[in-house]
Amino acid sequence: MTLSNLKCLVTGASSGIGKATCEVLSGYGATVVGSGRNKDSLAALKAKGSIHDFVIADISQDGECARLTEEASKILGGLTTVVNAAGVLRGGAVGDVDLDNYQYNMRVNSQAPFEIMTHAVPYLKEQKDNNPSIVTVSSVNGKQSFAACASYCMSKAAVDQLTRCASVDLAKYGIRVNAVNPGVVKTNLHKAAGMDETQYEGFLKRSIEVTHPLASSLGRVGQPEEVAELISFLVSDKAKFLTGECIAIDGARQNLGAR
16 A cells, blocks of 8 residues: 555644554655654654654644644645544543533544644645545544543544534545544553553553453454554545544444443
8 A cells, every 4th residue: 555645644643543643654655744742752753754744733722723734734735634643531420520621622632623624624625636535533432431531432422423524514525534433542541641550551451351251352452553554544545435434443342332
């Protein structure tokens, strides 16, 4: 598979799925601009050739999504592909958390992809012959209920509905819109939400234990590179008839119901 015709913006490129996506896309020949808040991490990606350049941006702040999209397009000389991989997780049960918890999850996980998508559309329209597309990283949490993370689940469900609606609105321009819904993937997301190393290792262990005994899952957690490979397929010419889909990549976790 070659992606040498693609000019890609990837958010959340400092770590996790976003970082892996930059590495995999560039490995297939795409030209990638990565975005995030960690300058050192982005500079390291550039130094090893995994991104063409980077834009420091905090997409939780007003005006940053517009600035990011414009700067990335200028650096790339156009824009064929957007991957919204930035995300946060602030947990808490209904009744125990305040409105700030809800607003932050929604701001980063669903509003920012909506804003970036909106600002990217004019550039993507110009690339109708180059298979323009948008992929947003959602979550298995957008498809089923989990305890103690209501606003996070809501933010990812919003991403899924945005994906479906945008695919209808943008089809006439030849712009495809899809999402991926990872299950438990080994990244820094949960640590950033407050888990220490011991708690995180326990979480990974429990994630396997609650699914594997029923032989309905693969009995392991996912790796960022596996999600990145799916994203790379979705933006490629091999997926030119695929749009409006929210694709689970969770080792069959969601088939077991709420956990």
